[in-house]
Amino acid sequence: MxxxxxxxxxxxxxxxxxxxxxxxxxxxxxxxxxxxxxxxxxxxxxxxxIQPNPGPPLDHIGTPNDFKSRSGLGILHINVRSLLPKLDLIKIWVKSTDTDILVLSETWLNKSVPDKEISLTGYNIFRCDRPKKGGGVAIYIKNKFQVSLISSLSVIKQFEFIALKLQMSKDQSLTIMGCYRPPSANSEALSSLFNHVASLNAGEFVLTGDLNLDWLSPKSDNLKSVCDSLNLTQLIDSPTHPNIKNPSKSSLIDLILTDAPHKFTAIGIFANDLSDHCAVATVRNIKLPKTKPRILIRRDLKKLNEQAFIYDLSILKWDRISLIDDVDLAWQYFHDEFLNLINKHAPIRRFRVKGRNNPWFSPEIDNLIKDRDTAWCRARKSHSEADWLHFRQLRNKCTLLIKKAKSEYYLSETSKNLNDPKKFWKTVKSTYEPSQTNDFPNFLTKDGKQLTDKTAILDYFNDHFISAGSVFDSSIPNSGTSALNADAFETTKCPNTQFNFTDVSEQEVLRELKNLDTRKTAGPDKLDTLFLKLAADYIAEPLSVIFNLSFSCRKIPKVWKSAYVLPLLKGGDPAEVNNYRPISKLCILAKIFEKLVSEQLKDYLESNSILSEFQSGFRKHHSTITATLKVLDDVIQALDCKKYCVALFIDLSKAFDTVDHSLLIKIMSNIGISEQAVAWFTDYLSNRSQSVQISDSTSFARETQKGVPQGSILGPILFSIYINNLCHNLPNTSYHLYADDTIIYCCSQTVAQAFEFLQTAFDTFQARLRSLKMVLNAEKTKVMVFSHKREPQEITQVLKTETNKSIEKVNSYKYLGFILDSELSFKRHVASSLHKLKMKLGFYYRNKSCFSLKARKFLVAATFLPLIDYGDVLYMNASSACLQPLNTVYHCALRFVTGCSRLTHHCELYARAEWTSLSMRRYTHWITLVYKTLLGLV
Structure with a gap:
């Protein structure tokens, strides 16, 4: 032996x-x-x-089902040769193998395909696309793992490469690398790839991908030498790219390389219905963390009897509320009675969410997949032409059956739900995006260290969101109140009357309750919108009493000042706290009350013309289009008079989060808010708190000392009041505000004079900004020169901040959703719109078999036309060369709607869809805008 x-x-x-x-x-x-x-x-x-680190012989996994029952970390690589059309097959692969890590090469993706369209439920995706056609690598990894991106590199005509660091335990990590090297790559590509691998100093790693070098051929000697120098072992031992006609010419080009082969226990080579490559797999010997079941905590509505709920509600006596003279006690009485009733009829329970197959996946498909895999194993052993033919027939039949099943399911669902928008859009969304979950991140990075404890993660999130408004205190010069710029606080027009609250009526409360969206979740008070809407007729009267008691007590219930904050990943590394956006959940009844208060406050502001006419944010008859139209009209008039126009686009750092409460109250007093109302607003802003909530865990509450409440109804209005005089009476300039988007511009006969005037106005603006304890974001603030001359002119003038930083000059800027360029050609705006429209078209055509003609028209009208129509009156007079690409994508959308061929004339497309041309749509929008302007509706 x-x-x-x-x-x-x-x-x-x-x-x-x-x-x-x-x-x-x-x-x-x-x-x-x-x-x-x-x-x-x-x-x-x-x-x-002797083979370095030979280890024990590796077990061979025969089928994907065997791979699913593995003990260890499962890594699977598939050369997919275009991911998008095979995404459904990929989902079946993931379901049948339960792989922990899926590496795909030749994804053939580009930036027009968003991550959400190719995402898989329960997995995080990392991708490296080739800038041009073909190639590309993607790695899917289960979201239960702690993983971070180390490297993503695409070298044209050489390789695409991704490296992820998987933290397996406190002291042990594994680097997962995926790569693709095209056959046309030169000899330098291999050395460049492995030089990059060596430079990562990754520790233990496994590299898998398609290198297009046959390991069984002498041509791979260079690759083997490189592997020897890096102490790498290649695990796969048989061909992965079979040659059916000549088995001896089969090649092994899909590799799994590792520097620790003794830690891997098994390998597998499986039939692949995605391309002509085999899928390769391996198992890393490690005890994996258990997958925690996803638990939802929600009310059990299955046994809800609405009639019984209404009956019990009708016998409740609310008379006692009118006898209580403290709003907190009155609210507590109402809340306890109503919440007890809800708990009785719909108790809160914990539900375990089970993974489900695709709704169109049938036992017939499952059996056919098993037959296909069996046929592949038989053909691979026998090398018989007849066996290979039988396998190909089963493979093709399986692929067609999957496509047919999916198409028939979605065709049926979208057609029958056309009259139910909620169900229709839920069905459409399910075709490209898995259900979103508010799950815990596995870890967060803080000061170079990893936080894994739930409590620590929650507190770190809360500290980060709370500090958003205070981190800029050090940037604001420490000046006394006497140095504050008075212009920032004095109103431009003193009203003759004062603002006082008027009691809200029962009918007003009932109206808002009836209009509640039952999809909204409950806030900190645990009162669900479904039950508030059901009980509207019975609770409108006691709620109106509580609302009016709040006015007389000059305070609001304490719980209405609290908020749950949900961290929403914007994109990027999920371990970085800066990549999360806070979404606030407030009490539903608090928002109803705020809406009624805001109606009174808005009416006072508008009737007394307190807000600047050049503030368009959050106001009736104002929009981004009207704001941009006003600015462009001033610029064009100046250019027609042979003048120059210099525009300063100002960005404020965390504007809504830096509002100083004491200054806001002072400004409100100056614009005629009564002493009683000011006392109410003071209480509204003070002692507010927030907690971060993820899944069923909630952090400790922390007080927010600055900013207007995020997600509130009153917050935007209070912010508009706060910055109302920020640009008032700036010398020799014009301005426009839309919330915190600010533009100051100056038109003059010379560029030098325009810059001089603008610098003076900018200095005044910064002084007022400092008075309001707000901070300029100099990095994102830009200046642009509009010129009537066609020849480019060298601009030597610069704008300076208070700290002597130069403001960057640009040739284009995105303002309120429109990309303005210095020539007013709108070419960049049209190009940006085209990119978005083509992404929509790509999704339409990839899923066209899922929608009937009626559903297609409904889909395009709701998602495509708003994009192509948005602000078209601004650029309707652009050159035909600029606008023609929009006509092209519009006609493509019409062909999708009508099912017509590419040869169909556009006039027939208009007739079949019963839509007009784009030029006619723009003209109609322009006429409508003029009409509304004459009537004072804009």
Whole structure:
């Protein structure tokens, strides 16, 4: 037994000398023990021919189902040759193998395909696309793992590469690398790839992908030498790119390389219905963390009897509320009674969410997949032409059956739900985006260290969101109140009347309750919108009493000042707290009350013309279009008069989060808000708190000392009041505000004079900004020169901040959703719109078999036309060369709607869809805008 092991070990790298080695071994072993010792020493001296870290022989996994029952970390690689059209097959692969890590090569993706369209439920995706057609790598990894991106590199005509660091335990990590090297890559590509791998100093790693070098061929000697130099072992031992006609020409080009082969227990090569490559898999020996079941905590509505709920509600007596003179006590009484009633009829329960197959996946498809895999195994062993033919027939039949099943399911669902928008859009969304979950991130990075404790993660999130408004305090010069710029606080027009609250009526409360969206979730008070809407007729009266009591007490219930904050990943590394956006959940009844208050406050502001006419944010008859139209009209008039126009686009840092409460109250007093109302607003802003909520876990509450409440109804209005005088009476300039989007511009006969005037106005603006304790974001603030001359002119003038930083000059800027360029050609805006429209078209055509003609028209009208119509009155007079690409994509959308061929004339497309041309749509929008302007509606 020992002899055979020695022979095997010695000859693994010397198969050609096998007979000689066997003879030498027998001769040495049959002699004295001294010679045995010499033999062992000789083996050690010759160990250069021994496989480094050979480890035990790897088990071979026969089928995907065997791979699913593995014990360890499962890694699967598939050369997919275009991911998008095969996404459904990929989902079936993931379901059947339950792989932990899925590496795909030749994804053929580009930036027009968003991550959400190719995402898989329960997995995070990392991708590296080739800038041009073809190539590309993507890695899907289960979201239960702690993983971070180390490297993503695409070298044109050489390779695409991704490296992820997987934290397996506190002291142990594994680097997962995926790569693709095209056949046309030159000899330098291989060395460049592995030089990059070596430069990462990744520790233990596994690299898998399609290198397009046959490991079984002498042509791979260079690759093997590189692997030897890096102490890498190639795990896959049989061809992965079969040649059916000539099996001897089959190649092994899909590789799994690792520097720790002894830690891998098994490999697998499986049939692949995605391309002509086999899928390759391996298992890393490690104890995996258990997958925690996804638990939802929500009310059990299955046994809800609405009639019984209404009956119990009708016998409740609310008379006591009118006898209570404290709003907190009155609210507490209402809340306890109503919440107890809800809990009785719909108690809160914990539900375990089970993974489900695609709704169109049938037992017939499942059985056909098994038959296909069995046929592949048989053909691979026999190399019989007939067996390969049988496999291909089953493979093609399986692919067609999957496409047919999906198309028929969605065609049926979208057609029958056309009259139910909620169900229709839910069905459409399910075609490209898995259900979103508010799950815990596995870890967060703080000061270079990883936070894994739930409580620590929650508190870190809360600290980060709370500090958004205070981190800029150090940027604001410490000046006393006497140094504050008075212009920022004095109103431009003192009203003759004061603002006082008027009692809200029961009918007003009932109206808002009836208009509640039952999809909205409950806030900190646990009162669900479904039950508030059901009970509207019975609770409108006691709620109106509580609302009016709030006015008389000059305070609001304490719980209405609290908020749950949900961290929403914007994109990028999920371990970085800066990549999360806070979404606030407030009490539903608090928002209803705020809406009624805002109606009174808005009426006062508008009737007394307190807000600047050049503030368009959050106001009736104002929009981004009217704001941009006003600015463009001023610029065009100046250019027509042979003037220059210099525009300063100002960005404020965390504007809504830096509102100072005491200054806001002072400004409100100055614009005529009564003492009683000011006391109410003071209480509204003070002692507010927030907690971060993820899944069923909530952080401790922390007080927010700055900013207007996020997600509130009153917040935007209060912000408009706060910055109302920020740009008032700036010398020799014009301005426009839309919330915190600010533009100051100056028109003059010379560029130098325009810059001089603008600098003076900018200095005044910054002084007022400092008075309001707000901070300019100099990096994102830009200046642009509009010129009436066609020839480009060198601009030497610069704008400076208070700290002597130069403001960057640009040739284009995105203002309120429109990309304005210095020539007013709108070419960049149209190009940006085209990119978005083509992404929509790509989704339409990839899923056209899922929608009937009626559903297609409904889909395009709701998602495509708003994009192409948005602000078209601004650029309707652009050159025909600029607008023609929009006509092209519009006609493509019409062909999708009507099902017509590419040869169909556009006039027939208009007739079949019953839509007009784009030029006519723009003209109609322009006429409508003029009409509304004449009537004072805009």
């Amino acid at each position: 020992c002899i055979s092991v020695i022979e095997h070990t010695f000859i693994r790298r010397c198969p050609a000398d096998k007979e000689v080695v066997q003879a030498d071994v027998q001769e040495f072993v049959t002699k004295s023990s001294m010679r045995r010792k010499c033999f062992i020493l000789l083996l050690l001296l010759l160990s250069g021919n």
